[in-house]
Amino acid sequence: MKLRYLLAVLCACPVLAQAEIYKAVDADGHVTYSSTPIKGGKKIILEPLPTSVPPARPRSAASPEDFPRVDGAxxxxxxxxxxxxxxxxxxxxxxxxxxxxxxxxxxxxxxxxxxxxxxxxxxxxxxxxxxxxxxxxxxxxxxxxxxxxxxxxxxxx
The missing domain is CATH 1.10.287 (Helix Hairpins)
Structure with a gap:
């Protein structure tokens, strides 16, 4: 029962899932990323990703009003x-x-x-x-x- 509560708390708190990221560039130009501080590295601050997806525009099967039409003949x-x-x-x-x-x-x-x-x-x-x-x-x-x-x-x- 306690495991369920712990799991629910962890899922409800997305901040706990984020890690700090560090970036370092050596003399040869090689880039290294790490989750632990690196000598000469800088901390990268990332914007949180959006959690909701915007709704898709509904597509209509009909042609647009200004679309040229051809008569049957x-x-x-x-x-x-x-x-x-x-x-x-x-x-x-x-x-x-x-x-x-x-x-x-x-x-x-x-x-x-x-x-x-x-x-x-x-x-x-x-x-x-x-x-x-x-x-x-x-x-x-x-x-x-x-x-x-x-x-x-x-x-x-």
Missing amino acids: TQRNRDDARRKILEDELATEQKLLADARQKLQLAEDTPEVYRGKDGKTYRAVARYEENVKAAQEEVSLHEKNVEALKTELSKLK
């Missing part, structure tokens, strides 16, 4: 223009994807060869794989672009 026109632009980009990207797939097919079907000094024909496997990989990356890029455009179109009202 103007917004529909903007949305229609955006849809048209996205559809045009999608059509272009799908054409580029078809071309990239044709290039990939051609790269896969056309082996790279070279003639050696002895007159024989050899396959250039590294060059072939490099061409196929570049074509695959181009196809992948256009597929991602098509998916992104379709996603954007699906988000429109």
Whole structure:
């Protein structure tokens, strides 16, 4: 029971929790802080920290009164223009994807060869794989672009 009273008194008295702080700077400019007096040190007096937090300003979901507003017809026109632009980009990207797939097919079907000094024909496997990989990356890029455009179109009202 006595321990509870002692604990309550210690919590109610924040002054007991504060310590004195001393600061010393040596010849090399090194700063040292301590809770005990230091030779050549000065006592630092700190302002107590605020114990209460100011209330946060409430945020309203509505726009400010002076915020420019757009009527429904103007917004529909903007949305229609955006849809048209996205559809045009999608059509272009799908054409580029078809071309990239044709290039990939051609790269896969056309082996790279070279003639050696002895007159024989050899396959250039590294060059072939490099061409196929570049074509695959181009196809992948256009597929991602098509998916992104379709996603954007699906988000429109």
